[in-house]
Amino acid sequence: MSHGFSGAGEGPQTPDGCSVELYRRLPYMGELEAIEPVLIEHPAVLELGCGTGRLCARMVALGLRVTGVDESTEMLAHLPAGVEAVCSKIEALALGRRWPAVLLASHLVNHPEPAVREVFAAAAWRHLTPGGCFFVKRHDTxxxxxxxxxxxxxxxxxxxxxxxxxxxxxxxxxxxxxxLDGSRWWHSFTTTAMSEAEVESLLRAQGFGACRWLGDKRLWGVAGGVA
Structure with a gap:
């Protein structure tokens, strides 16, 4: 099975096949509802793989200071006002700063390559304040x-x-x-189904503490950074 990622449709596509114009047009769809009560306990958040900032906009509306990381300059060009933009691959991120909350959404934890999953979690760990919270969303298995x-x-x-x-x-x-609105886009990708236990094992290996699961389908995990 190929692990190739590709995209097609109006406008540019990112290396993982996401279409910038599609994500620019997509509305916020309530993706953070399950974690908002916990998320708002933290004054600032770092989102890894933020894209055009759909979730960043919601976090700003909740009163959080938001930094968004993405490897696509085309995506970052659409970030909402007030969001600090950082152009970098997640695995190469080394900002020398830490945040009380780090967010990895968009099912990025389900990347098909175990080594990539590990470096994503490691990037979150090295940018999380001791005692902070790492929010990670997995695919519905x-x-x-x-x-x-x-x-x-x-x-x-x-x-x-x-x-x-x-x-x-x-x-x-x-x-x-x-x-959407008469336009079409395509995205080809490979993902890996991961159980709660598998995500928890991944996070423990990077130094995170206990993980709790939120939402009706328990797709959002919140892991503590060891103080």
Whole structure:
């Protein structure tokens, strides 16, 4: 199974196949609702892989000071006002500063390469204040195991279609089509289903403390940085 990532459609695509114009147009879809009560306990947050800043905008609205990290200058150009932009790959990030909260959303923890998952977690660890919180969101394992090619659903004006799906063990490769306001974009990627225990093991290996799970589907993990 290939671990290739690619994208197509209007506007530029990032190295992992995400279309900048799509994410610029996508609305906030409530992705942080499950963690907001805990997140707002921290005055500042570092988001790893922030894209165009859809989640950053929500965190700013909650009164947080936000720093967004992304390797795409095209993505960062659309960050909302008030967000500090840092152009860097997550694995190479070395800012010499720490934050009371670090966020890894967008299912980045499900990267198919174990070594990449490890360096993502390590980057969060070295930028987290002792005693702070690392917020990480994983894919819905059941959804990865059962989703079939065809129309997936629609939300907030966006329609989602799976054009092809291939599975091998815990790995799932798929090509998704997004439709919004008459435009179409495609994203091909491979992801790995990860249980709560597997995410917790990954985080413990990097030095994090206990992890608790939030939300009805328990997709958001919150791990403590050891004080």
């Amino acid at each position: 059941r959804w990865l195991q059962t989703v079939q090619a065809g129309f997936i659903g629609a939300a907030h004006g966006v329609a989602y279609h799976a054009e092809q799906i291939e599975r091998r063990g815990a790995e799932v490769s798929m090509r998704l089509r997004y439709e």
